Amino acid sequence: MGNHKNAAKPTIVPLALLQATTIGPSRQLVAQPAGRVLLALGMLLICFLGGCVTVYQPLVGLQRPTVVDPQQDNFAGQKIRVRCLPEQNLNSKQAQVLCTKISTMFSNQGAIVQTVVPSERGTSELDDTEGLPDLTIDTKVRLVAEQSSVLLVMASVWTLTLVPQIVEYTFDHEVTIRDRDGFALVTATLSARFIRYFGAGVWAVNGLLDWLVRSPDEKLGGNVGSQDFSRDLYRQLSQLAFTANMRARVMRSFAQTPGVQPALPPQENP
Amino acid sequence: MDVVAVTKPCLWALCATFWVLPLVARADNEPFDAVDRAKVETLRADVAGEIQLQAYDLLDELVFGWNQQPVFSTDTPVVLADVSVPVGFGSGLQALVETHFASLIIKNPRTHVLLSHCPQCTSVVVRSGAKGTVISRGAQEPQTLQQAGASAGSRHALFLDFEVEGSSLVLRARITRLDADLLIVHAKVLSTSTGTPALLRSDERLKSAGEARQEYLDALRGRSVLAVPLHIGVRTYAPGGRTVGAPAFVWLSGGVEASLTQKRAWLGSFTVGASWSPQLHVGWMAQARASRLLSGSESSLTSPDIYGFIAGSVISIYGKDAAVFQDRVPNIANLISTAQGNDPQAVFAAFALGLEIRVKNRIGVGAFLETLPTMTNAQNIGSYVDLGIFAFQSLGVEASLCF
Amino acid sequence: METLVFLVVMSFVVLLQRSSDPSAGVLRSKQDSRNLECQRISQAEAHARHPVAVPEPAARTTGAVTDALDCQRLYMREGERPARDELVLSSMRHDVAELIATAAAKIPKGQSAVWHVDAFYPDQAVASKVAVAARTQMADMGFTVSDRVPLLAAGDIAVLGRMPPQQAYAVACSRYEAQGLLDDNHVFLGFMIVDAREGQLHAGLCRQGQWTWLR
Numbered sequence: 001m002g003n004h005k006n007a008a009k010p011t012i013v014p015l016a017l018l019q020a021t022t023i024g025p026s027r028q029l030v031a032q033p034a035g036r037v038l039l040a041l042g043m044l045l046i047c048f049l050g051g052c053v054t055v056y057q058p059l060v061g062l063q064r065p066t067v068v069d070p071q072q073d074n075f076a077g078q079k080i081r082v083r084c085l086p087e088q089n090l091n092s093k094q095a096q097v098l099c100t101k102i103s104t105m106f107s108n109q110g111a112i113v114q115t116v117v118p119s120e121r122g123t124s125e126l127d128d129t130e131g132l133p134d135l136t137i138d139t140k141v142r143l144v145a146e147q148s149s150v151l152l153v154m155a156s157v158w159t160l161t162l163v164p165q166i167v168e169y170t171f172d173h174e175v176t177i178r179d180r181d182g183f184a185l186v187t188a189t190l191s192a193r194f195i196r197y198f199g200a201g202v203w204a205v206n207g208l209l210d211w212l213v214r215s216p217d218e219k220l221g222g223n224v225g226s227q228d229f230s231r232d233l234y235r236q237l238s239q240l241a242f243t244a245n246m247r248a249r250v251m252r253s254f255a256q257t258p259g260v261q262p263a264l265p266p267q268e269n270p
Numbered sequence: 271m272d273v274v275a276v277t278k279p280c281l282w283a284l285c286a287t288f289w290v291l292p293l294v295a296r297a298d299n300e301p302f303d304a305v306d307r308a309k310v311e312t313l314r315a316d317v318a319g320e321i322q323l324q325a326y327d328l329l330d331e332l333v334f335g336w337n338q339q340p341v342f343s344t345d346t347p348v349v350l351a352d353v354s355v356p357v358g359f360g361s362g363l364q365a366l367v368e369t370h371f372a373s374l375i376i377k378n379p380r381t382h383v384l385l386s387h388c389p390q391c392t393s394v395v396v397r398s399g400a401k402g403t404v405i406s407r408g409a410q411e412p413q414t415l416q417q418a419g420a421s422a423g424s425r426h427a428l429f430l431d432f433e434v435e436g437s438s439l440v441l442r443a444r445i446t447r448l449d450a451d452l453l454i455v456h457a458k459v460l461s462t463s464t465g466t467p468a469l470l471r472s473d474e475r476l477k478s479a480g481e482a483r484q485e486y487l488d489a490l491r492g493r494s495v496l497a498v499p500l501h502i503g504v505r506t507y508a509p510g511g512r513t514v515g516a517p518a519f520v521w522l523s524g525g526v527e528a529s530l531t532q533k534r535a536w537l538g539s540f541t542v543g544a545s546w547s548p549q550l551h552v553g554w555m556a557q558a559r560a561s562r563l564l565s566g567s568e569s570s571l572t573s574p575d576i577y578g579f580i581a582g583s584v585i586s587i588y589g590k591d592a593a594v595f596q597d598r599v600p601n602i603a604n605l606i607s608t609a610q611g612n613d614p615q616a617v618f619a620a621f622a623l624g625l626e627i628r629v630k631n632r633i634g635v636g637a638f639l640e641t642l643p644t645m646t647n648a649q650n651i652g653s654y655v656d657l658g659i660f661a662f663q664s665l666g667v668e669a670s671l672c673f
Numbered sequence: 674m675e676t677l678v679f680l681v682v683m684s685f686v687v688l689l690q691r692s693s694d695p696s697a698g699v700l701r702s703k704q705d706s707r708n709l710e711c712q713r714i715s716q717a718e719a720h721a722r723h724p725v726a727v728p729e730p731a732a733r734t735t736g737a738v739t740d741a742l743d744c745q746r747l748y749m750r751e752g753e754r755p756a757r758d759e760l761v762l763s764s765m766r767h768d769v770a771e772l773i774a775t776a777a778a779k780i781p782k783g784q785s786a787v788w789h790v791d792a793f794y795p796d797q798a799v800a801s802k803v804a805v806a807a808r809t810q811m812a813d814m815g816f817t818v819s820d821r822v823p824l825l826a827a828g829d830i831a832v833l834g835r836m837p838p839q840q841a842y843a844v845a846c847s848r849y850e851a852q853g854l855l856d857d858n859h860v861f862l863g864f865m866i867v868d869a870r871e872g873q874l875h876a877g878l879c880r881q882g883q884w885t886w887l888r
Contacts, residue, residue, distance in 0.1 A: 055696045055697055055698060056696075057711070059711045059712055059713070063710070064763070065751065065757075065872075066756060066760075066872070067869075067870050067872050074870065145740060170713055170742075191712065193711070193742075205699065217704075218702050220697060220703070242868075242871070243871060246867055246871055247873075251888070253886060320748075354805075356748075356749075357798050357802060358753060358754050402824075402826045402827050403827075404824060410820065431802070431805045431806075433762060433802055433806070435765055436745075437710045437745035438766075440766065442805055442809035442810075443809070444809050446820045451819055452819050452821040453787070453819050453820075454808060454809075454812040454818045454819070454820060457811075457813040458809075459810060533726055533728075567693045567726060568726050
């Protein structure tokens with residue numbers, strides 16, 4: 001009610017005083033440009049230092065439990081042929097690298113491995129002069145989905161990457177394992193999803209969380225995504241190959257193949 | 271911007287963060303096993319609760335099927351010989367399942383299944399003979415029971431088996447004839463998944479899963495796209511440099527609100543409002559608002575939703591209170607008008623940024639900050655938050671009812 | 674200062690929008706993420722499963738994203754059951770159905786048979802589940818199934834226990850016939866694992882004293 005009485009009378013302010021009050025204290029004018037330059041430089045530095053955080057999420061197939069231990073001799077003396085088929089999203093060079101890694105994985109488990117990367121013209125690069133392999137593993141990689149947002153890119157640039165850019169990929173690894181006669185023993189699709197965050201903000205927050213809060217198993221920064229994916233892929237491939245191997249043995253009524261060590265006996269019998 | 275004024279608080283904030291986070295991490299790490307065990311037990315309880323509801327759903331579905339197509343043409347005593355729960359779960363779930371099943375059977379006589387009591391059927395029976403000794407359940411040795419004079423009391427046994435297979439809960443039900451052959455006369459396999467909400471059907475009025483789903487879809491479609499919101503709110507304005515401050519304005523507004531997406535994740539509304547204070551002011555307002563759901567990807571039927579919104583308003587105030595919104599030096603015409611008893615008027619635009627909590631799209635409370643771009647020079651209006659690019663001069667709260 | 678706060682708040686808002694993402698992040702641990710079974714499905718299928726969350730696909734293609742990531746939470750967390758048991762149980766329905774179809778194909782058409790089913794697995798609870806799953810599935814499909822399993826004498830079991838699996842099941846089958854436990858029109862279907870490192874079931878059929886491996 002007091003305000004009501006005061007508000008009834010309009011306040012007349014001299015124009016000169018009005019002009020004076022719109023300008024801040026003069027001493028701040030001297031410090032402002034240098035401060036702004038320093039802040040801008042700092043933000044640019046953060047922007048350039050900010051990196052990627054790639055989060056890996058196993059989809060159907062890759063998050064199933066496995067029993068086979070890839071560090072044991074599960075395929076002692078077995079001949080395994082690994083074929084990595086180049087696709088639109090996997091050129092010959094990348095397929096060769098993939099084949100080499102899978103080959104190393106099986107070799108560590110006692111198998112004799114040969115790798116084949118069919119050329120894009122469809123002819124095999126390796127003549128089959130070494131006899132039929134016990135198992136042939138075909139792998140094909142497909143990019144199933146890719147998502148990004150132009151709005152987020154713009155927001156990221158405008159906020160100097162405090163708002164992160166987010167790109168998402170989903171890959172399918174199609175695996176087919178055949179016996180020496182070419183019959184398919186096991187087919188499976190192993191799906192993986194990768195979400196790449198690029199930005200100073202998310203990189204800094206993730207780094208802090210990794211350093212101060214998360215246990216070693218839960219870290220997300222650095223190469224962790226790739227390592228987790230590799231571990232899952234190798235375990236699943238080992239399990240699929242072992243399953244295929246056992247099916248092949250059962251279908252051949254357990255006929256012994258040269259150089260194959262007998263499998264561990266089951267714990268119970270009828 | 272003063273570099274020192276910016277740097278100091280930032281440094282203090284960083285230091286505080288570095289002090290607090292290790293403490294949190296240490297608290298999280300030290301009694302790690304105990305904390306982890308407690309979390310697992312809580313999760314187990316949640317999962318067990320969910321499995322219980324899903325198990326009830328499967329039993330409802332089973333009995334509903336027997337209502338539609340009875341296994342027996344006449345009332346037939348059946349022994350509930352065994353209820354097995356998923357591997358890794360305890361016997362508590364078993365008891366709950368038995369009780370619910372018994373309730374269903376009693377309330378649905380059209381199934382022609384009469385539950386019969388036979389403790390010897392579930393007991394361990396040992397039979398010795400020339401060929402050896404066999405240890406099994408009584409239901410699997412009906413001839414032994416007969417020889418022992420402990421008749422089963424019925425000629426059929428029902429077995430219910432629940433198992434968790436990935437994200438699915440599977441019920442396998444079979445009815446076995448209690449004779450030498452133990453032939454299975456009826457079997458059913460039903461499954462559900464964690465993604466399927468429990469249907470919570472009534473025992474007396476069972477519906478098929480299809481009918482229950484259709485009811486659910488109808489209920490969803492019945493949630494109208496349009497609603498009529500009614501807002502009751504208060505707006506306050508930050509005091510300026512002068513002693514005269516703006517009073518609080520009480521607004522009542524209503525209009526129409528539309529859900530822009532199926533999940534009610536985006537809402538748009540247009541409202542008109544009025545404010546009145548005797549002898550002080552009369553105000554009118556028109557506002558357009560866009561809201562975005564922040565508390566998930568879809569609005570919830572059971573828990574509160576949090577929306578963030580931006581709004582644009584045009585506000586007109588007429589009366590003595592409008593004087594606080596004057597942003598220029600009054601001229602002679604203004605003075606004469608005031609002397610003649612004409613109250614001042616202010617018309618200005620406002621842009622709001624706020625949060626609202628809604629329950630079941632019926633009741634909500636919210637708070638917002640408003641920026642008045644044309645009021646930067648008003649002497650009696652200060653700002654609550656100044657972001658440099660723009661300032662928020664007004665703070666408001668409101669309660670909403672939606673019809 | 675306020676500008677910095679505003680930018681930080683903006684980035685948090687964007688990150689909060691990712692709170693419903695099933696992948697690991699600020700609000701979700703890797704362990705929680707691995708306890709989800711996720712797959713990409715078409716929008717039409719996603720709308721059928723989740724009518725609230727996913728709108729019906731537009732009649733015209735607009736070039737926008739038309740698939741969805743459907744995630745179901747696993748009932749059992751990783752590590753709660755032994756890996757082999759979890760593998761066998763999680764694929765039980767599919768494996769058992771496949772093996773039943775293979776077994777049924779071995780019986781000449783028009784010939785009726787009474788089926789006996791049992792499972793041989795190191796964990797008795799899991800073995801029981803597999804056996805029940807097979808019996809119920811077969812009965813539901815219309816086969817004549819008995820809950821009774823042929824039982825050998827303790828001495829026979831002791832001898833069979835010392836044999837390797839490729840021998841044991843065949844010998845057991847011939848003993849069933851020799852002891853009259855399986856008539857001509859009675860068939861025994863057995864599920865088992867052969868190696869401790871396996872995660873998938875094998876099956877064999879015992880008919881008229883002959884054992885046939887199905888897979």
